[in-house]
Amino acid sequence: xxxxxxxxxxxxxxxxxxxxxxxxxxxxxxxxKSVAELKExxxxxxxxxxxxxxxxxxxxxxxxxxxxxxxxxxxxxxxxMVKGASRGAAAxxxxxxxxGGSSSTSAGIPRLPQMGTGLNVGSxxxxxxxxxxxxxxxxxxxxxxxxxxNLNDPNAMANMMQNPEFLRSMSDLMSxxxxxxxxxxxxxxxxxxxxxxxxxxxxxxxxxxxxxxxSLRMMMQMQSAxxxxxxxxxxxxxxxxxxxxxxxxxxxxAGTAGSPPxxxxxxxxxxxxxxxPSAGTAPGAGATPASPPNTAQPPPNPFAALFGGAGAGxxxxxxxxxxxxxxxxxxxxxxxxxxGxxxGxxGWGAPPPPADSxxxxxxxxxxxxxxxxxxxxxxxxxxRALRRTGGNVEAAIELIFSGQLDQ
Amino acid sequence: xxxxxxxxxxxxxxxxGEKGIGDGSCSxxxxxxxxxxxxxxxxxxLGPPHSAYENRIFSLSIYCGDNYPDAPPLVKFxxxxxxxxxxxxxxxxxxxxxxxxxxxxxxxLETVLVELRxxxxxxxxxKTAQPPEGTDFPPSDLQTLAxxxxx
Numbered sequence: 001x002x003x004x005x006x007x008x009x010x011x012x013x014x015x016x017x018x019x020x021x022x023x024x025x026x027x028x029x030x031x032x033k034s035v036a037e038l039k040e041x042x043x044x045x046x047x048x049x050x051x052x053x054x055x056x057x058x059x060x061x062x063x064x065x066x067x068x069x070x071x072x073x074x075x076x077x078x079x080x081m082v083k084g085a086s087r088g089a090a091a092x093x094x095x096x097x098x099x100g101g102s103s104s105t106s107a108g109i110p111r112l113p114q115m116g117t118g119l120n121v122g123s124x125x126x127x128x129x130x131x132x133x134x135x136x137x138x139x140x141x142x143x144x145x146x147x148x149x150n151l152n153d154p155n156a157m158a159n160m161m162q163n164p165e166f167l168r169s170m171s172d173l174m175s176x177x178x179x180x181x182x183x184x185x186x187x188x189x190x191x192x193x194x195x196x197x198x199x200x201x202x203x204x205x206x207x208x209x210x211x212x213x214x215s216l217r218m219m220m221q222m223q224s225a226x227x228x229x230x231x232x233x234x235x236x237x238x239x240x241x242x243x244x245x246x247x248x249x250x251x252x253x254a255g256t257a258g259s260p261p262x263x264x265x266x267x268x269x270x271x272x273x274x275x276x277p278s279a280g281t282a283p284g285a286g287a288t289p290a291s292p293p294n295t296a297q298p299p300p301n302p303f304a305a306l307f308g309g310a311g312a313g314x315x316x317x318x319x320x321x322x323x324x325x326x327x328x329x330x331x332x333x334x335x336x337x338x339x340g341x342x343x344g345x346x347g348w349g350a351p352p353p354p355a356d357s358x359x360x361x362x363x364x365x366x367x368x369x370x371x372x373x374x375x376x377x378x379x380x381x382x383x384r385a386l387r388r389t390g391g392n393v394e395a396a397i398e399l400i401f402s403g404q405l406d407q
Numbered sequence: 408x409x410x411x412x413x414x415x416x417x418x419x420x421x422x423x424g425e426k427g428i429g430d431g432s433c434s435x436x437x438x439x440x441x442x443x444x445x446x447x448x449x450x451x452x453l454g455p456p457h458s459a460y461e462n463r464i465f466s467l468s469i470y471c472g473d474n475y476p477d478a479p480p481l482v483k484f485x486x487x488x489x490x491x492x493x494x495x496x497x498x499x500x501x502x503x504x505x506x507x508x509x510x511x512x513x514x515x516l517e518t519v520l521v522e523l524r525x526x527x528x529x530x531x532x533x534k535t536a537q538p539p540e541g542t543d544f545p546p547s548d549l550q551t552l553a554x555x556x557x558x
Contacts (some may be wrong), residue, residue: 002501015426018427018431019431049411054464056434056451056453056464057425057434057435057436058424058425058434058435058436058437059424059435059436059448059449059450059451059466059467059469060449060451060466061451061464072440074425076426077425077426077427077451078425078426078427079427080427080431080453081431081436082431082453082464083462084462102411103476358528359457359458359528360455361456361457362455362456362528
């Protein structure tokens, strides 16, 4: 495109520049050139003017006057480009990063045009359910399968588990990293669980667990036996089976597991949960003693692992919200994962998740990246669409192209 | 599970950092690429949007001692920052970041940076007034500090 590029000689290095909103440029430049020249090249290929670019490589901020070779950037490496504070008329760009710089108050400047219904989960659950329902429709791999209508019914769950089709889909679902990403980022509780969530969800053991009818059933039985410890107990078992030994509790923040299990999620794996109010005090204490054996010798005895896992689970992620086990509640998983279609009010709508205070760019970072990758650059619009659809990329795209977004 | 030795671990982290596999909000690399022992690292954290840290790049120094990754690295902010887990000298107090206070072997430098950034974006800290941009903590010798800490 530019002279710089066509004039590439053998000594040039190929670098990737990653910018805001997953902007990605492949450049070729001579290391003899200065950082300032590199910025010009980037400016010619993106809409970020030179003055606003700040380049970061390997934890260093590149200085304009230095030659690129100073930083020992190698072929194939990546430089991150960050848009600096806007100077003057930067408002032309429609990016959602605010132009004011001062992010002090929530009062004045509407940073994003309209928070769509997506975030008002607490205030208007019905509306929201509809939206999410709508949003997930295109995504629901289980659409049309029987028995999906009422997941609040424990029997339905049990039936579902018998269904090989479901199990296959589930396993398939969990093996797709983008789905895992989406699940995590669309659920503040999961997102708040710390760095291990992704690892755990994508671990083959977890998938195996979730796709193995035996273990699922076993978990259900355990649940009943333990007087409805809350869905998490069972899922905690995953921790015990996790090859990384990453019992979910470990990721947790000083677990305020004490929050009473007014579990807003229908406890799919624990049909008894609701019926046993006494479980209220139990979850942490009851299972904890079993947890040492878990760390000591993992899987051979699945029951030990389950118990142990439950203990760990109870200890950990409590901080997330009203549901002490919210982070791993199977309902969360399913709801977010796409079963939502049938789940309706149950899995997704009912629990007012703790208000997610993170800015939308962060919440939807993954999805925004995907949208950008498809050439949808209007960040404000993308975010609006994502909000409407509860973070579902496909539905968001539909919405954007349908033109209904701008009513 | 076999333990990955320090050097292998750091090499893979280095590669990860240079290739920029992360999302760009955090970046890290060796301070001096000739440092075979891979003790001293640089890191940057991009201030999370809609926070007092927005539009700023925070530079950090990281010292990976001989017992990394069994023990956490020593992490120091070079850019001045007002954050509860950062002390007067810029040193990061891991015990004040719940998600990584209990250090685990599989935590990486990226984990540390990402969690620091998340701490910045947390409701408790996101609005904290920040010192003017461009000010730095006084330089300190991380190597010496790390040795003291171990002793």
